[in-house]
Amino acid sequence: MKNDTADAKPPSDTLKDRTLDTLQQMIVMGDMAPGSKVLETSVATSLGISRATLREAMNRLVEVGLLVNLPFRGTYVRKLDRVDLTEIYSLRAGLEKIAFQMCWDKRNLVNLAELEFRNEVLCDKISENDPYGAISSELHLHSWCYELSGHGLLLQSWERLKPNLQFYFAMHQKAHGRGGPLRQSHDDYIRLAKGDDLEAMLAHLDDHMRQGLAKTLEMTDW
Amino acid sequence: MKNDTADAKPPSDTLKDRTLDTLQQMIVMGDMAPGSKVLETSVATSLGISRATLREAMNRLVEVGLLVNLPFRGTYVRKLDRVDLTEIYSLRAGLEKIAFQMCWDKRNLVNLAELEFRNEVLCDKISENDPYGAISSELHLHSWCYELSGHGLLLQSWERLKPNLQFYFAMHQKAHGRGGPLRQSHDDYIRLAKGDDLEAMLAHLDDHMRQGLAKTLEMTDW
DNA sequence: GCGAGTCATATTGTCGACAATTTATAATTA
């Protein structure tokens, strides 16, 4: 573990990538209203960069799904609805199932300790009633599982999916000021990880996902 | 079904997108050697377009995984190895499992007929000993399942994964001149789709993926 | 007053040029 204070990865050295991070953060933090148009000229000048550079960054955010591009008509901040969230969760369940299966044989003392540590961090955030921190910790915990799986393509898929979850949470956090202590602790995962029943673990994963989806849908019952 | 002669989707109206299709086709068809550097200037002039436009297209191919970019050092045609193929297949299995589950309730006469038709096309290609056609038909058949599932995000994930498979096949087809009649017919799928045992279908899917991976690995045993 | 057509404006798509960085080549030194 090299950095503990935040999920700060070393910012990429090219301006395009830095811009990408900036934009993604802005969207995910709710600084850009969903559905609003992203005017290339104004954003570019506001960031002090050229349009070409901005466009390259925006193109990737379109790939991730945070932006939507209509040729010749502009690029808009994605509006995630309940259907989108349902799709996100069902895909996520599929991905994590693969990850868990690949991690299963790697269970050992150090990994379980790491898992418990990350769970404690999450629980702290929950008890501190820090929704952003809780979500961040939760996603971070799962990211760690993907990394542990050693499945590069899987990790990449998750990294593409993750911002959508952050976005959805922040979107409603900002809109309704709620969605606070919705993240569940991962005690059950730890208990199952200590056992020998992979099927039970996968079943619990499905449950966890279903509940996460349900709670999120309920929370955002506008 | 609007177009039957080929998997020709209407080319996007923007030059960037047309370039994207062109480049992807070139790579997937094996016209660019894996590991070789993609010189922006020469490719751009060769295609008669500007570098900026080419870069936008290339960026997306980096996202898909067909290209690899090293900042300030250039972009290279991806080299897919056995590990990559294994990852691709395991992810694919996960994705298709979701798709099949979502398609399960949509089984009816017209969909089964469509499935049988597409299987026949595939079998024809196999018996004609047309490897490219067989692979294209196989992937097309599966794409149809993803579309039927109605899961937009899932389809998108598949569309990102698919070119990698095409690439890998073509890569070794070109290199070794073999890999011909390796695609299996989908008779078993059809049989199971007519039945009522979803679990059996999913198990067969796992088998099918495992066999596909094994055959492909064996075929590319350089 | 309302719709079709025309024109001006705003915005995106594309291009060529310059700056930053890397890679290749030549000169230098131990």
Added chain:
DNA sequence: TAATTATAAATTGTCGACAATATGACTCGC
């Protein structure tokens, strides 16, 4: 000669400007 540094060439990153398209205002005819 081999390693190292300095220099030149090639390549990528970034920028500002022009072209193509869409959006909105306006006119005209009914």
